[in-house]
Amino acid sequence: MTQTNRLNIAEPGGFWFFAYGSLMWDPPFPPADSQPARVYGYHRSFCVSSENYRGTPEKPGLSLGLDQGGSCTGVALYIDDASREHAIREIEAREMIYDPIYICRPVRLQLPNETVQGYTLVVNREERIFAGRLDFEETARRIASSAGKRGPNIDYLANTVARLDDMNISEGHLHHLLRRATQLRSGS
Numbered sequence: 001m002t003q004t005n006r007l008n009i010a011e012p013g014g015f016w017f018f019a020y021g022s023l024m025w026d027p028p029f030p031p032a033d034s035q036p037a038r039v040y041g042y043h044r045s046f047c048v049s050s051e052n053y054r055g056t057p058e059k060p061g062l063s064l065g066l067d068q069g070g071s072c073t074g075v076a077l078y079i080d081d082a083s084r085e086h087a088i089r090e091i092e093a094r095e096m097i098y099d100p101i102y103i104c105r106p107v108r109l110q111l112p113n114e115t116v117q118g119y120t121l122v123v124n125r126e127e128r129i130f131a132g133r134l135d136f137e138e139t140a141r142r143i144a145s146s147a148g149k150r151g152p153n154i155d156y157l158a159n160t161v162a163r164l165d166d167m168n169i170s171e172g173h174l175h176h177l178l179r180r181a182t183q184l185r186s187g188s
Helices: 081-095 136-145 153-166 172-185
Strands: 015-019 033-050 061-079 102-110 115-123
Touching: 015 033, 015 081, 015 102, 033 115, 061 081, 061 115, 061 136, 061 153, 136 153, 136 172, 153 172
Parallel strands: 015 115
Antiparallel strands: 015 061, 033 061, 033 102, 102 115
16 A cells, blocks of 8 residues: 555544545444534535446446535544544555545534544545546436445445435435436336
8 A cells, every 4th residue: 555545644642534425324443423524625526436346447336525615514433542543444445445536634524513623535636536527417327337346336325315314414416316326227
């Protein structure tokens, strides 16, 4: 693993980590705390070609990334000092193992009752698997028809929507995308 694939969280002790995709509903470690959070300056986008977990090189699916501009509501996971090394290894193993598509960035996280410093993974627009902004139909088609080592791409979208719904976070465009991908998958 190269240095560009490391989280590089320098300060010791526990820290907050912002999750906006599968880490919201399937973190590979038990966080000490989790709270709804908003980050500014980035938005959630299906802008990463998934050639392993949710697709193949021949038929890439799509994964979420935090791309430039806007804001995003997700989950702030608190990783305490005792879990720190394990959690960092697990995040790196899942999110940063193949291409350096994600870059760890310090961010300010707006929690329900306070603002804290934390970290998150933002998309590396220079990486070859950065898909950019695809049109709605192409996004739905790829999600409907792709599967990889972690299962069908549509399950990734459905689980993300379900977690956001559980937190009463309104993401109407993701509901619309899920409906369309479901229609395409069923041949409608």
